[in-house]
Amino acid sequence: MRDTTTLYQHGTLAMLVAGLFEGTLPLGELLEHGDTGIGTADCLDGEMVIVDGQAYKVQGSGTVVPLTPDTKVPFASVHFMDAQEQRSVVGVTDEQLKQQIQTEMKMDNVFVGLRIDGTFSHMHTRAVNKQERPFPNLTAATRVQPEFNADQVSGTVVGYFAPHLFQGATVGGFHWHFINTTRNFGGHILDFTIDQAEISVQVLENLVQHLPINNTEFRAKNLDLKTLSDDINEAEH
Amino acid sequence: MRDTTTLYQHGTLAMLVAGLFEGTLPLGELLEHGDTGIGTADCLDGEMVIVDGQAYKVQGSGTVVPLTPDTKVPFASVHFMDAQEQRSVVGVTDEQLKQQIQTEMKMDNVFVGLRIDGTFSHMHTRAVNKQERPFPNLTAATRVQPEFNADQVSGTVVGYFAPHLFQGATVGGFHWHFINTTRNFGGHILDFTIDQAEISVQVLENLVQHLPINNTEFRAKNLDLKTLSDDINEAEH
Numbered sequence: 001m002r003d004t005t006t007l008y009q010h011g012t013l014a015m016l017v018a019g020l021f022e023g024t025l026p027l028g029e030l031l032e033h034g035d036t037g038i039g040t041a042d043c044l045d046g047e048m049v050i051v052d053g054q055a056y057k058v059q060g061s062g063t064v065v066p067l068t069p070d071t072k073v074p075f076a077s078v079h080f081m082d083a084q085e086q087r088s089v090v091g092v093t094d095e096q097l098k099q100q101i102q103t104e105m106k107m108d109n110v111f112v113g114l115r116i117d118g119t120f121s122h123m124h125t126r127a128v129n130k131q132e133r134p135f136p137n138l139t140a141a142t143r144v145q146p147e148f149n150a151d152q153v154s155g156t157v158v159g160y161f162a163p164h165l166f167q168g169a170t171v172g173g174f175h176w177h178f179i180n181t182t183r184n185f186g187g188h189i190l191d192f193t194i195d196q197a198e199i200s201v202q203v204l205e206n207l208v209q210h211l212p213i214n215n216t217e218f219r220a221k222n223l224d225l226k227t228l229s230d231d232i233n234e235a236e237h
Numbered sequence: 238m239r240d241t242t243t244l245y246q247h248g249t250l251a252m253l254v255a256g257l258f259e260g261t262l263p264l265g266e267l268l269e270h271g272d273t274g275i276g277t278a279d280c281l282d283g284e285m286v287i288v289d290g291q292a293y294k295v296q297g298s299g300t301v302v303p304l305t306p307d308t309k310v311p312f313a314s315v316h317f318m319d320a321q322e323q324r325s326v327v328g329v330t331d332e333q334l335k336q337q338i339q340t341e342m343k344m345d346n347v348f349v350g351l352r353i354d355g356t357f358s359h360m361h362t363r364a365v366n367k368q369e370r371p372f373p374n375l376t377a378a379t380r381v382q383p384e385f386n387a388d389q390v391s392g393t394v395v396g397y398f399a400p401h402l403f404q405g406a407t408v409g410g411f412h413w414h415f416i417n418t419t420r421n422f423g424g425h426i427l428d429f430t431i432d433q434a435e436i437s438v439q440v441l442e443n444l445v446q447h448l449p450i451n452n453t454e455f456r457a458k459n460l461d462l463k464t465l466s467d468d469i470n471e472a473e474h
Contacts, residue, residue: 014402106456110448164462165251165405209444211347219343225401 004082006206007111007160008033011075012169014223016044017231019135023072024212027055030076031069033208036115036158038177039076041067044141045130047188049179050078051156056179058186060129060146064179077160077170079113083200090196091121094189098174101201102161109163111204114176116157118197123150125178125187142235148187155180157189168228169209171236188236241319243443244348244397245270248312249406251460253281254468256372260309261449264292267313268306270445273352273395275414276313278304281378282367284425286416287315288393293416295423297366297383301416314397314407316350320437327433328358331426335411338438339398346400348441351413353394355434360387362415362424379472385424392417394426405465406446408473425473 010025023042030039035053040046046057048067055067085105089097102108126147135141159176166172179186212218247262260279267276272290277283283294285304292304322342326334339345363384372378396413403409416423449455 012402109455109458109460110450163460165249165460165465168402169406203450205448205450207444207446207448209446211442211444213347213440213442218346221346223346223400223402228402 002080004080005204006208007077007079007113007204008208008210009077009170010073010210011212012209013075013171013232014168014228015218016075017138017228017235018221018223019137020218020221021074021131021135022217023074024215024218025073026069027067027071027073028069030073030078031055034078034080036081036113037076037078038158038175039073040128042072042074043130044128047127047177047186048073048076049158049177049186051158051179056183056186058125058127058179060127062127062146062148064184064186079202079204081113081115081200081202083115083202085201087199088196089194089199092194094192097194097199105201107161107203111163111207112161113202113204114157114159114161115200116194116197119152119154119195120192121152121195122193123153123178124190124192126190127187138235139231147190148185150180150185152195153180153185155186166207167232168225171232175236239317241317242441243445244314244316244350244441245445245447246314246407247310247447248449249446250312250408250469251405251465252455253312254375254465254472255458255460256374257455257458258311258368258372259454260311261452261455262310263306264304264308264310265306267310267315268292271315271317273318273350274313274315275395275412276310277365279309279311280367281365284364284414284423285310285313286395286414286423288395288416293420293423295362295364295416297364299364299383299385301421301423316439316441318350318352318437318439320352320439322438324436325433326431326436329431331429334431334436342438342440344398344440348400348444349398350439350441351394351396351398352437353431353434356389356391356432357429358389358432359430360390360415361427361429363427364424375472376468384427385422387417387422389432390417390422392423403444404469405462408469412473
């Protein structure tokens with residue numbers, strides 16, 4: 001069933017922080033729960049973006065690779081697009097846009113799916129490098145990350161706003177990835193300036209948090225909750 | 238569909254901590270997602286226990302009241318019982334039982350549904366008093382709570398273990414309520430000693446976190462996350 005009220009998340013950010021980078025859900029199963037989303041691939045291999053049911057990873061080299069349904073993911077969030085609010089914007093930065101949406105939508109306590117289609121006078125991203133076993137933790141894995149810049153690029157931003165209450169399970173606040181129209185540039189967004197774009201905003205009533213309960217490494221892992229929020233802010237922002 | 242892999246939660250504990258005690262989901266809708274669970278009723282009116290599809294509230298007076306489907310709840314957790322692990326125990330306290338289950342099940346990172354049926358040589362509970370508008374916060378509302386004791390009482394414990402990562406959305410660790418077989422004694426459990434009982438343990442793969450996205454008070458509320466965990470520990474343990 002195509003449920004447009006639900007954000008489906010496999011794995012938690014806390015698991016990545018602890019170095020659990022092994023893929024635990026096939027992409028094919030993830031896509032049963034949404035056609036739009038973000039995440040990462042097995043071994044923390046790149047920044048995943050899902051647009052119109054097709055997943056891509058932007059690797060640390062900058063290369064964009066379409067993903068097949070057998071790719072396993074350790075952490076990903078998806079939903080079925082059905083925008084309740086759409087608007088056109090011209091000449092705003094990511095920070096201006098965040099403020100504008102947050103003020104208008106009173107969305108601090110709810111999960112929101114976001115998609116932005118348009119042209120960006122500037123887009124600044126980064127992408128994580130694939131990790132080798134034994135895996136380091138997320139802070140070590142993300143200490144050095146290649147960054148990428150493009151001007152006058154058309155493409156799609158996909159991401160979420162999550163209540164800060166859920167920081168740790170996911171990223172509290174905004175978290176979004178980009179892929180360009182020609183599918184050869186993208187990544188985790190650091191900042192952007194919109195030239196002109198359509199913004200789609202979708203308040204989601206449910207979070208489904210799915211956990212890899214049969215993964216023995218996950219079951220046995222001791223998550224350090226004391227430093228979790230600081231670790232996330234260092235690695236994800 | 239009777240989904241036995243999912244813990245369904247309406248509302249968050251953080252909302253109760255902030256004084257959002259108004260019921261936002263009819264019990265009838267909640268029970269579509271489970272036949273077993275715990276929670277509270279509109280205006281924080283008592284400790285709710287759901288056993289075999291029937292909900293009861295144990296009020297601050299100690300009175301046990303069966304609830305009808307139109308009762309609204311601000312916060313509740315339910316699942317469909319389908320125990321994977323069952324065992325008989327004799328002569329253990331709640332603290333001994335918790336340690337025993339946690340060690341054997343390696344369940345620190347997963348959600349677990351628990352049900353205990355048997356006789357208890359001692360059962361010590363408490364129940365919260367119904368609150369009046371304008372609502373205080375949870376710490377103030379639970380500062381004085383009537384406590385209840387019973388010896389050689391037969392009945393049912395229902396509750397959950399939640400990963401500490403989800404403290405705030407819910408109670409991290411164990412959280413369970415009791416109702417006796419004759420349905421005239423129960424409440425939020427402070428401690429117990431089992432005489433003899435059957436323990437049912439069910440690891441749940443999904444948490445569905447449902448939020449009252451159309452409640453304007455909820456949408457506008459500023460949740461104080463800095464003091465949240467301390468507030469929960471004061472009010473719930």
